[in-house]
Amino acid sequence: MINSNFCIILLFENESMSNCIKDISHTSAFSHLTNTETNILERNKTTITYKKNEYIIKQGTFANNILFIKKGLAKLFIEGNQKRIILTIKMADNFLGLSSLYYDKKLYLYSASVLEDCEIDLYDKQAFKHVLSQNVDFANEMIKFLNHNSARIYSRLLCVTEKNARGKVADMILCLANNIFGCFEFTIPLSRQELAEFAGLSMENTIRILKEFENDKLIKLKGKDFKIINPEMLERISEYG
Amino acid sequence: MINSNFCIILLFENESMSNCIKDISHTSAFSHLTNTETNILERNKTTITYKKNEYIIKQGTFANNILFIKKGLAKLFIEGNQKRIILTIKMADNFLGLSSLYYDKKLYLYSASVLEDCEIDLYDKQAFKHVLSQNVDFANEMIKFLNHNSARIYSRLLCVTEKNARGKVADMILCLANNIFGCFEFTIPLSRQELAEFAGLSMENTIRILKEFENDKLIKLKGKDFKIINPEMLERISEYG
DNA sequence: CTATAATATTGATTTAAATCAATAAAAATT
DNA sequence: AATTTTTATTGATTTAAATCAATATTATAG
Incomplete structure (x- = not known):
């Protein structure tokens, strides 16, 4: 189940690349804990494995856990009345559900489900809040993660409102390359429908635009195997084209 | 300059009303500070008055301040290459710029400008971070505010992607009534262009839909004076109509 | 109190993207 | 391996919303 594609073309550390914001590892938070605090967390932890397509978090349910992805890949999405929108793809070493930590309605704000089998600490x-209320460094790390997430959502909101369909698809491809896989060649564990939900478009339109990009020799596409050939051009399309 | 309209029709505490999330007062945070900490903040504070249309925060500039609105009304917005989107309207007793607190790029993620003359503590x-690193209760309050904000942005993102134009306008009106003015009759300090940026639509379309709502006797509209006549119907339109 | 500029409104037209519909390909099941 | 089901693709059509254009109203400045 684990994605085994190689990373043939390395990426430069280019900040300007697409609007999608790169995830940061959340493991750093644990280093701020005392032994006692670590023990508290350990004693109040269960590790669960989730299989492909299983729900990890269901939006609107009571948020009783803070989750930490140890292995695998998950998609975070918001479920509306008629549509869903994929917020981001989360990988190992990331917390889930932090935004429900102190939110007064105590509900999860989004859903999460498995793309590649996950091992998750609950x-x-x-x-968690007890430790948080004792350890200010830990709390500050949480603020850092939350803010990082806010930055992503803001840029997402802008993308959804101002980009046209081609821009959205280009942005999505670059986001996957730069920030999820860190590589210009990857196999994506998403269906076409899910890609559409990620781009915020209809499935048919998403497919059509992917074909267009292929015809224009910007990407190579075979099922779920992506290869980015012309990232500069994608970049240009992403910022309106 | 201060909005002096009366609130003739009181609102019920109805949670389900529109997707827009009501602001919470941020003053509570200060009660967690010791005298020393309060003094530190006081010594590192300037109070500035801003006039209508002035920028308070400019997106992309270095975030050197955490701001607190003491008086007035401000709009928060994201500026893209070709469009802007108004995130929310912020009133007194609210922090601004919290999401840049620990964000590693150290830049403001959004802009803010004045709708009604503001008095703001910078x-x-x-x-601020120093106090935050000492006082865990204060830090936890910040987490609460940030999460509240996340909840709003998530619901905003969903609104923008799944609602049609009428739904967006209905949602905006309900949001203004329930969460900004707390009242079914209000004078809105926004131009038609700004209303459009709030709804995420073109100005012409926004105006047309407002007219429609007026013809259908859902609202009464005279310049910037709004009166909501049929909130139930607006509610229904908001969740797809 | 005009003149000018800015904002708001209305109508006509265009366009981008969704939807609908048919078919193809892939995956899963027997 | 054959059948069924699901997912993906392509083309035709519709539609909602943006854009363009003209005019009206309101605000501002001289």
């Missing part, structure tokens, strides 16, 4: 929220 | 970010 921390009891009360215990 | 705290030096370093001093």
Whole structure:
């Protein structure tokens, strides 16, 4: 189940590349804990494995856990009345559900499900909050992660409102390359429908635009195997074209 | 300059009303500070008055301050290459710029400008962070505010992607009534262009839909004076109509 | 109190993207 | 391996919303 494609073309550390914001590792937070605090968390933790397509978090349910992805790949998405929108793809070493930490309605704000089999630590929220209320460095790390997430959502909101369909698809491809896979050649564990939900378009339109990009020799596409040939041009399309 | 309209029709505390999330007062945070900490903040504070249309925060500039609105009304917006989107309207007793607190790029993620003359406390970010790194209750309050904000942005993102134009306008009107003015009759300090940026539509379309709503006796509209006549129907339109 | 500029409104037209419909390909099941 | 089901693709059509254009109203400046 694990994605085994090689990364043939390396990426430069180019900040300006697409509007999508790169994830940061959340493991750093744990280094701020004392032994006692680590023990508290350990004692209030269960590790669960989730299989492909299983729900990890269901939007609107009571947020009783803070989750930490140890292995695998998950998609985060918002479910509306008639549509869904994929917020981002989360990989190992990332917390899930942080934004429900102190949100007064105590509900998960988004759903998460498995793309590649996951191993996830579930921390009891009360215990987590207890540690948080004792350790200011830990709390500050959480603020950092939350803000990083905010930055992503803001740029997402802008993307959705101002880009045209081609721009959205180009942006999505660059986002996957730069920030999820860190590589110009990848196999994506998403269906066409899910790609559409990620781009915020209809499936048919998404497919059509992908074909267009292929015809224009910007990408190579075979099923779920992507290869980016002309990232500069994609970049240009992304910022309106 | 201060909005002096009366609130003739009171609102019920109805959670389900529109997707827009009501602001919470941020003053509570200060009660967690010790005298020393309060002094640190006071010594690193300037109070500035801003006049109508002035920029308070400019997106992309270095985030050197954490701001607190003491008086007035401000709009928060994201500026893209070709469009802007108004995120929300912020009133007194609210922090601005919290999401740049620990964001590693150290830039403001959005812009803010004045709708009704503002009196704003500017705290030096370093001093603010210093207090934050000492006082865990204060830090936890910040997490609460940030999460509240995340909840709003998520619901905004969903609104923008899944609602049609009428739904967006209905949602905006309900949001203004329920969460900004807390009242079914209000005078809105926004131009038609700004209303359009709030709804995420073109100005012409926004105006047309407002007229439609007026013809259908859902609202009464005279320049910038709004009166909501049929909130239930607006509610229904908001969730797809 | 005009003149000028800015904002708002209305109508006609265009266009981009969604939807609908048919078919093809792939995956899963027997 | 054959059948069924699901997913993907392509083309035709519709539609909602943007754009363009003209005019009206309101605000601002002289």
